[in-house]
Amino acid sequence: MEPHPRADTNTAPPTQQPGEVERGRDEVEPGRDEVGRGPEVQSDRLRFLDLAARRIGRGVDLDETLRGLYEVAIPAFADVVLVHLREPLPTGEGQSAEPLVLRLHSFAQGPEGVVTAASAGAAGPVRPTVTGPFAELLLARQPVFGDVPEIESVVAELLESVASMPTAPAPAPAPAPAPGRRLILAPLCGRRHLLGTVALLRAAGRPAFTADDLLVAAQLGTHTALGVDASMPYGHEASAADALQLRMLPSSLPETTGVRLASRYLPGAETSQVGGDWYDAIPLPGNRVALVVGDVMGHSMTSAAMMGQLRTTVQTLARLDLPPEEVLYHLDEQAQRLGSEHMATCLYAIYDPISQRLLVADAGHPPPLLLHPDGSGEVLQVPPGAPIGVGGVPFQTLELPAPTGGTLVLYTDGLVESRHTDVSTGMELLRGRLEAVAARVAPPPLDMLCDAVLTLLDPDARDDDVALLAARFDGFPPLNVAYWFLSPQPQTAGRARQLTRRALHRWGLGSMLDATELMVSEVVTNAVRYASRPIALRLLRTDVLRCEVGDDSPQVPRMRRAQAGDEGGRGLFLVDHLALRWGATMLSTGKVVWFEQQIPEEYRQRGPDAA
Template identity: 35%
Template structure:
């Protein structure tokens, strides 16, 4: 039977005992404590040459004393530990490393998964070398069990991440979810920074970025444990821009498209790794000594970086298994972020199209004063098909139009533009409002891909002091007069445009000086889980000022009806006859 391999605590006790033995200079004590210890122990001098290895060390590593004693580390299967050993000698901080295999052809392979701890040996205040202690031997069966447990744990974390990250199509929300998730499981401090959407493509996960100079990034996520938060007030907050210096860990990761791992950093190494002065000061204050930078890459391009940091004493650094896990997490989150960015870009195009088309409605006759307003939804970047128009007709008449294409996005905005063009074409025939709706309905229904739309027409005829109104499924206009309650006009209503059903009629109303006719889309009044009659009653209860310019009246209407975050787009068009 194999003797049970002691854990790290037992190994630490043996290392301390060995140091005490060397300090006394007693070779007998050294033989008793080290030579027969059940854990593998070996000694290296300050030149990093092997000076001693006990029987347990040679047995567990599969090496003979002749393979080690008197040889430099670089010439043995432990060559991969050379950099770590130099750091242990320099700063005196213990480190652990897993041996992957032989260092050169002909060397006897060390056991796979051999975990070794290195600690500086000091005798009488003088650095005498390094002690190496074998902490664990991963036998094949044990290694398989370990790998299975790691895979199950990784899948559990990624499943939880899929539920908690990317719950919306909002970029900042997704990045905040990523940072919060990572700080609860993987680090004490996590930041997420994104490159500008128009930045040149950086390196990809297949490697090889060659661009020089980093643009400013935008911080989109920041999460910290309570202890670290108290010490890192100087960090850039979400919404602020950050610029990383060349050579920093983030700069290297963005250029290569690969993770950068920096464990158990010395003060000088931390200075070289930190991204900027503010970050360095925050790291120092929080005692950060291990940093992992993972690029956020989606569809072959790096779009940003996630930085995870751990405080001194919280862990021995980021392991290879953790790096693989965090790469998977970052890759999945990057797809969600990129989807949100693409969605926001498409909605931005629709919004610009909407605003450009609605910026200047047609010129009315001088006898009519107009004011208009368009407000996109405050709760999302979804743009609808709200639109308005005015058409100048003979004999001092002006046709006012308010429409709402069903649906959202670029397609709705494009349909809105088409309907607006068709309206101008049909209105030029100088037909009465209800016949204009009939013609529009017939034209739109011929296109199977066209979306239905509601529409309200109001023909202003100041010479006859008359409004003529007709509706295709649209909400009633409001008539606002001095010293009178706001009135919702009962307009004959037919089906929405594009159904091909027709059946539109019209009604008339007296046009009086000082009156304001207000046309609007449903975003002004409709509220989720509220009956439409209640919503319209709220509009009828308003008493906006009719004196002064119409922009002031629109401001009063919006202030009185619009919540802090409107649930849908809002379009308004107000008209008033100018006094003669």
């Protein structure tokens, strides 16, 4: 049997604010004082159904559709509305053969006439059997009163659910002859599938439902089912966009010597579409780290996809070790080549724990905040550039000290801007919150700091994503660094071995001397072969001993197996065999070849210059 036809939904929408129920001056709620008012009651019923069609049809997602039903039906038609939807909701053309598992969504009339939501699923899912009488009634697509003998057990569960709702009126007693006439159970039949059921209950003191009210209930169920049907593609797209965005964000932050990192990400309000906020932390040669935060303008699948493309581009550019302004310049070029109307803001910073300096460039993004070691906060005055995608606008890099113990906070505008707060006010609030946390705990743990910052958000006024990245500057002890520039001459490899020997003796790492000297000699010899400018040799001591050799040649060395008669070709094979790990990093000015060795535990603990 086909569902009841829908009322005309092309009528202009009502002028009341969202959440209000439109009332005609002489409108009478269906089911109240109907005796002796036949034509007028029918007219009232039609006006009520017209209102229901417009209000329920306004919903763009599942929550709004169900709220529309509740606002229309309570208290005009019922005192309690229980909606059970299939879980998961069926999709596709054919009838689902899965068991009919329903999940509870419940609303009731609360204090002072306010419609209040009970906890969804608090009473647990109802699990009727597909072959049982209840399922047969639902599949027949007809509303029924609660006094149908075949569904007595279901009615008992529904009444038990109502009794557990703190805002629900007490269930009606069992006056003869029709105790079930205070409950109507109507199926929710979508275009292709049975989606669930809606139960409408009246409390004691109100007239029982009539046969005409079954028609009203059927119409309410039809409008709700069509609204749920229409919201399913939106829900699937939003879910896919959310998954896409979360997959593009870093699953974890890198652990680098000299800086500690923490991050937070909060999606926008449930009624808004997915945005394009992102953050990243990218290790660079020399124990430096690039800190990035960006925001693609707009909220859509396109925004999320463009965010992923821009983030990948930033990672590629960062590994070329370009200055911040150059990274933003090339990122702007790439955004224009994408041919999208979307623009983005981005802030790119490089922290060097050895020199304890910070380089920052800005492309239309809110400036970062620096929480100094003494607990004072500062909004960094970074030269503002145009957003990514504008084109033709140069970017500038600001260089400033990065004090040990300081904390840099990067964020997107969703943290400092809302419907009630402008960006400038929001940044001052953020600075005040950072200072307040530092006043209580010095220095504040990064996770505590991030959580405290998020308390600034107003859930009722926020509709944008929030990305937050915090970096604590630990610095790098100068005594744990050895740095030289060597001319590319045949005797340079010997000089490099001599300098390495001195540094390792100073650090109390004599047991590592033979292997380290051999690897340094091989890597420096390879650099001398191709370099035209001085070679940089740097040793870093942390939990590992790291050696970096930089030259101006773009040719990256490749490991190969030497033949029996070859005089060379075994250098990288030895490095690969002796080192804990090794690699080569391309730079805009050449390359850096590096390797690391594990320092024995006893030397890490008692070395003279241990960090």
